[in-house]
Amino acid sequence: MVLDALIPGRFTRYVALGDSFTEGVGDPDPTRPNGVRGWADRMAETVATVNADFRYANLAIRGRKLHAIVAEQLEPAIALKPDLVTLYAGANDILRPRVDLDALMKEYDAAVARLADTGARVVLFTAFGARASRFYKPLRGRFAYYNELVREVVDRRGATLVDYWRMSEYDDWGYWDVDRLHMSSAGHALMARKVLDVLGVRHDLPVPPPLARPLLTRAEQRRANWEWTREHAGPWVKRRVTGRSSGDGLAPKYPDLTPFPTSAAS
Template identity: 60%
Template structure:
């Protein structure tokens, strides 16, 4: 089945943060653009819209993006929402799932193919390890919602089982230097995962990974301290002041357009 009108909604994950491209809106490319490029290569009348805004929690995504998405009458919608809720000090995942379920039901009722994402497994180490159980419970809710509404799952939690590298999903080479967003290689893997889940043939290949540097304990502590100052502290400051990284950001592609791979036509 070919797709002609693709709308992506969500937060920074879908906006493309961590995958820089100065020639594109907001200076980003991201997995959704990569998916759209592959779909556009198959359909001459293909259109793509990306309504995602970084920093948005689930309620904001549903409130701000679902209606505009439906108004575009898409035949394919990808939805990623909830990650910014999971990492807050307190979250009611059951209530979150109820909101998500209602919104996915509305999107599915439009007749569009819906793709939902599980969250990546944060592993037993790193900054998200203490709330790994939240990620797992969230994923069970997502799977149940997908079952109820006939949505397709892009299974990030299990992506390590099919990574084209001999690495885990938490390998830093798949992630941006901020340790919170995917890097270009991670966005490429995600695009491949989505297209495979949709059963769409594509020619995407994994991006090469550099060798991991071997750090002494002192060098690692120094790198962790620099990351805390440069990324973690500003993130905490925004939480404390009620600000968001997306407060001044606009959707990258609010209406249908066509994107092509770099160097393509």
């Protein structure tokens, strides 16, 4: 494996912030904290194989909205003195019936400013395009506006952008978990590759093929949609109505800077 250091200099202290996207939901691994792996773990493993000084923390918790991410994760992240930070936040807010995106993104911008002031390389993400999803179609206008505000923050704060919105590969359902809300293991593997590419880090991660999904008849599709509504969409809506979160009771996977691969991750 050949891996370039970031220019200028190598990074050795990576902290990942966010929600289920960064925690790794959809990429199950019972040997790891919270039972998931995810693109950030995969990226950290790749870098750690050639950099013995590399350390990684992942503070992301599934279900967290932007305010909770800032309130719970920002100060612990700064205290770790990272030289690389990734942040994806706001998607859980966009999915609520009402959201003030302008107010939301003012808080986001202030958090990114704090991270940028540490001197760390800050990596941000646009929201996914969801072109193939009828469930998300009514919200695409919100996602597009959110993305424009993210791009403004990137320009204002000198951050690095991973443009998830323009990744057409994710129109293939094989890169999504059966819950249709989170990336599959193949989707997380592809995202790890995408982030490394944006950072200019050479690697030998292959392009993962999408998971094979069976072709369904119309009757089978209706049945699959009903099962998805009962098993995934229904519980998601119930949590929203009752004010609960899928992340209730969970702690960050790696709250401190950790050598990677760890015994649980190897």
